[in-house]
Structure formats: C-alpha cells, structure tokens
Amino acid sequence: MDSIATLIVEDEPLLAEILVDTLRQFPHYNVIAVADKLETAKKYLRLYQPQLILLDNFLPDGKGIDFIRHTISNNYEGRIIFITADNHMDTISEAIRLGVFDYLIKPVHHQRLQQTLERFSRYRSSLRSSEQANQNHVDALFNMLAKEQETTGSSALRGIDENTLARVRDCFLNPENVHTTDSLARLLGSSKTTARRYLEQGVREGFLEAEILYGKVGRPERIYRGKNG
Numbered sequence: 001m002d003s004i005a006t007l008i009v010e011d012e013p014l015l016a017e018i019l020v021d022t023l024r025q026f027p028h029y030n031v032i033a034v035a036d037k038l039e040t041a042k043k044y045l046r047l048y049q050p051q052l053i054l055l056d057n058f059l060p061d062g063k064g065i066d067f068i069r070h071t072i073s074n075n076y077e078g079r080i081i082f083i084t085a086d087n088h089m090d091t092i093s094e095a096i097r098l099g100v101f102d103y104l105i106k107p108v109h110h111q112r113l114q115q116t117l118e119r120f121s122r123y124r125s126s127l128r129s130s131e132q133a134n135q136n137h138v139d140a141l142f143n144m145l146a147k148e149q150e151t152t153g154s155s156a157l158r159g160i161d162e163n164t165l166a167r168v169r170d171c172f173l174n175p176e177n178v179h180t181t182d183s184l185a186r187l188l189g190s191s192k193t194t195a196r197r198y199l200e201q202g203v204r205e206g207f208l209e210a211e212i213l214y215g216k217v218g219r220p221e222r223i224y225r226g227k228n229g
Contacts, residue, residue: 003030004124007050009067010083011036011059015106018212019054019083022113028121038062042070050078052101052120057084057091065091068098081116083108110210110222111203160201164188168198169207172226179224199224 006029010016016034023029032048035041038061044050053071057064068080079101084091087105095103101123102116171179171187179187185195202208206227213221 002028004028004052004121005030005032005048005050006052006054007032007041007044007048008034009036009038009041009053009055009059009064010034011056019113022110023117025114026117026121029117036060038064038067041067045071045074045076049076051124052078053080055080055082055084057082057086065094065098068095068100072098079120081120083113110212111200114200160198164190165198165201168202172202172208172224175226177226180221184224 006023008016008019008031010019013036016036020031020034023031029052032050033044035044036059038059041053041055045053055064055067059067064082064084068082071078071080080099082095082100082103083106084104085106086092092103101120104112104116167188168184171177171184179199181192181196181199184199185192188195188198199208199210202224203210208224209227210222210224213223
C-alpha cells in the first residue's frame with residue numbers, strides 16, 4: 001500500500017505533536033506538514049494535495065468547517081477527519097453533510113483515534129483493490145464510512161498471549177500502580193512495541209485506562225492505570 005500523505009491542521013502545539021506521534025505508529029501514514037492557521041493549511045493543500053487531513057475547527061484565523069468548504073470548491077479528492085472541541089450539533093451535522101470521514105470530539109481518546117486511522121487505512125486499501133466492484137465490496141465500503149464496527153474477540157486477541165496478558169493485569173492489581181510503555185517493557189522483559197500492544201489490549205478489554213501526561217519538557221507521555229484506580 002502506498003503511503004498516505006497526511007496534513008495536520010492544529011494550533012495547539014502539544015496536541016499537534018501527539019497527533020504526529022500517533023501517526024508514526026502506523027507505517028502507511030506520512031505526515032507531510034503541520035499547519036497552525038487556515039491560510040497555511042490552504043497553502044499546503046495546494047502544494048501537496050494530501051490524501052488525508054486531520055482538522056481542528058477553532059483556529060486563529062477562522063473555522064475548520066469553512067476550510068472544508070474551501071476544499072470542496074477546489075475539488076479536493078482526499079478525506080478529512082475533524083478533531084475539535086466543538087460539540088454543537090449544528091457543526092456536527094454540517095460536517096457530516098460536507099462528507100468528513102469521521103468526527104472526533106476533544107479530548108480525543110488515543111484508542112478512538114487509532115481505530116479511525118486503522119479504518120481509513122482499510123478504506124483506502126479497499127478503494128484501490130480493483131477498478132470494478134460487486135455489491136459485497138460496495139457494502140464493505142459503506143460500512144467503513146459508518147460508525148466503527150464492534151471489534152470481535154478473535155480479532156482483538158490476535159497476537160496476544162493470555163499468560164502475558166495475565167501478567168499485565170497483575171501489574172495493575174495495586175490501584176496506585178501506573179505504567180508507561182517503557183516501565184512495563186522492563187517488567188515483562190519485552191520490547192516497547194510488545195508492551196504497548198498489551199497495554200492497548202488492556203484498554204480494549206476495559207481493565208486499563210490511558211491518559212496523556214504533559215511534562216514541562218520533552219514530549220507528552222502516555223500513561224496507563226487500572227480502570228478503577
């Protein structure tokens with residue numbers, strides 16, 4: 001699959017950095033630029049024609065919903081994921097009418113954003129799979145554009161060892177315990193990639209919750225704690 005050229009339009013530096021870091025976890029996504037104003041976003045749209053735009057609504061020089069209208073009038077062929085604190089139904093219904101791929105309300109849960117990115121990647125792959133489609137293919141495409149489908153137990157557990165998952169549960173028996181990917185990797189004696197996979201599985205199963213810790217210096221860090229902690 002070709003890389004998905006992605007433009008981020010977000011004026012909050014920490015959130016923009018989190019979005020960049022999240023996209024880096026997916027090999028098919030390539031962040032081509034980050035814009036903190038609509039005028040800059042319009043310039044990048046013209047220069048790069050990204051396949052995907054992650055867009056905030058409240059920006060210093062205007063609203064993202066107007067930028068969506070701008071993309072339509074300029075025959076933009078990519079898709080837009082709206083990521084905004086605007087929870088007004090008028091904005092949501094207008095964004096849907098204008099054809100956004102998804103609408104995420106801030107503060108965005110990391111897992112929810114991952115699900116959307118995975119769904120968009122599948123959607124892109126399906127579009128490129130053939131020049132002609134049967135009804136099943138069309139139905140699958142429309143399902144990808146609908147609400148996120150419920151993850152089945154078998155797919156969620158793919159690549160997950162139950163004994164290791166039990167060890168992860170034990171690490172959070174004390175409600176005061178919190179872990180990062182690094183600290184859990186040291187406890188498990190595993191790679192950070194493996195530790196992250198089990199932590200995210202814990203979030204999916206509901207016994208862990210994740211939050212972003214904003215430090216004074218460096219990148220924001222994702223920490224995990226027991227759900228009832």
